[in-house]
Amino acid sequence: ADRAGLERPGDRTPSAVVVGDAGSWEAAGAGLRHAAEAATAAHGLGDRPWWDARRLDIDLLLWRLRDQPDLASFVERSVGPLLAHDRTARPALLPTLEAYLAHAGRKAEAARELHLNRQTLYNRLARIGELLGTDLDDPQSVLALSLALRARRHTG
Incomplete structure (x- = not known):
């Protein structure tokens, strides 16, 4: 190797x-x-x-692609409202989305990682969906969010 x-x-x-x-x-x-x-x-x-x-x-x-303006725009369009929420409100929802995506949408596993009961996780996911105007059960939306969060690590 x-x-x-x-x-x-x-x-x-x-x-x-x-x-x-x-x-x-x-x-x-x-x-x-x-x-x-x-x-x-x-x-x-x-x-x-x-x-x-x-x-x-x-x-x-x-x-x-980190220096391409289109990538930063994609991140902002995809997760900007969530990031803005987390700057001013609690609980921060970004860790919830990251855990949900890291566990491929398996809510029980995400809830365990976050030390939340499942209903609290469901409520947070519903709030994330509202903030982003997206359906977290839609595979295309989940793919876009996953890519946006990964791209965010490289764009600042």
Whole structure:
């Protein structure tokens, strides 16, 4: 496996991005370049000791587009009302949406992670749907929200 170190300010131990078996010397160079670029893209993704570069392709694409105004506009259109809500009101709803999406819409698992009873989670999800004007049971809406939250990590 190829590895590219990724150091963040304040970290005691650098993270690593791991790429699968290169297979040949010719492929090793491309694998190392991919790992290095994925390591740069992984900066804003949280504190983990390592990342599998093969699972970072969407984040790598969003990182490459990070300076494009269209990406920032997409994030603002998709989750801007929720971010505005969270700046002024409690409870903050962004963690609820993130947990819901991280668990692929499985409400019981999201509620467990957030230490909420299910009815409270349902109420928060309904409020999120109202704020964003979207249906959280619609696969296209969920995809757009997932991409917007991932893009947000790279756009500031």
